[in-house]
Amino acid sequence: MDAPRNLIPLIFLTLLTLHISVEAEASGTTMTLHNKCSHTVWPGIQPSAGRQILEKGGGFKLLPNNSYTLHLPDGWSGRVWGRHGCSFNSAGRGRCATGDCGGALFCNGIGGTPPATLAEITLGKEQDFYDVSLVDGYNLAISLTPHKGSGKCSYAGCISDLNRMCPMGLQMLSRNKKRVVACKSACSAFNSPRYCCTGSFGSPQSCKPSPYSRIFKVACPKAYSYAYDDPTSIATCTAASYLLTFCPHLL
Template structure:
């Protein structure tokens, strides 16, 4: 059996983050495997863009925090998808659900990248992933719908003004096995879509809406592509 050799000199992928929301957001980054990125969190004004180079092989996720402020003591905190670091940089901490996620596994030169948009951990902002390159087989994916607008009251997270600013997953809201696909529900045949995940899926047909939503929600692209991640596409 031949060994797979990863080319550690593989060209870095450039990720461009664009904020089409009519307000400032604070994207966060979390590395699962591979080299730590040069930024784990940053401010992004409306209509602004920011780029990060990501060296494959790498896996991790990106999201955007909203409603962020700094209190008199200097602690940074966000109304949605906060990472709990108390700073703009997340420093290795992930998003506190509910949060819309862009998830990636970047391959070395000979392999394929895998990516998806996930609302399994709930929803806070619409987003899209668009591969940039010449490979026609690379398709974009997105969660363009505003799930907050159709969020059931029992899943809703409300802001100070009473408006819905995020929507919990049923797993997060109820912590029950049939919604979390755990225990006796821990296989695809035992954990089908629920009335709650279907609400998410209707708004965002390409996004993961629950744990076993792979068939419509996993996308691939040849190694070496760059990616545009747009919030509020």
């Protein structure tokens, strides 16, 4: 039966509204988190100061070979990392072996406890800036790849397993002391201004790569190895969406 004439404009308006809504959502920036690890990862998400906490309260469980897509508001800035070895109760309280954020499933604006590999992004009007950082150490391999953007749009990441080559002084061991679960930065391991780029070493001219950061850089040339490793570590892209992969093909 044909729709009454007075309903046709209403139906058309409803369909048009739905089309615009879907199109607007599709045109927004997204970041899809994909877990290629053989174990569960609990992503943590921390917004920069003044930016909103994203959906899922800044933390959730991501099973192996599963993905979840985050919708990033215009101008959003923040960091994403992977937690592993986590256990939480029904109230969302517990702990993670690495990357823990205050003993909670939902990070709610709290950063991860080093060592943790960080994916960092800032969305701009003209272009986005993004990187993968080992400045806070390493726990999981991460790659961050843009899609459908314009510009150079190169990938950023650390796809090597640094836990297998971590110097003894930087190693973070499992509870049973039988395996390396993360690799500390020299800054957090030794708390020295030379490694932390603080005090008299607080400038690019005075804070140079250390033997430890060079190990990180050789293994992961597309990631930040220390605080002033900007020229080879920051990537840019315009109007892209992003794929963040935990445990991409390990070398």
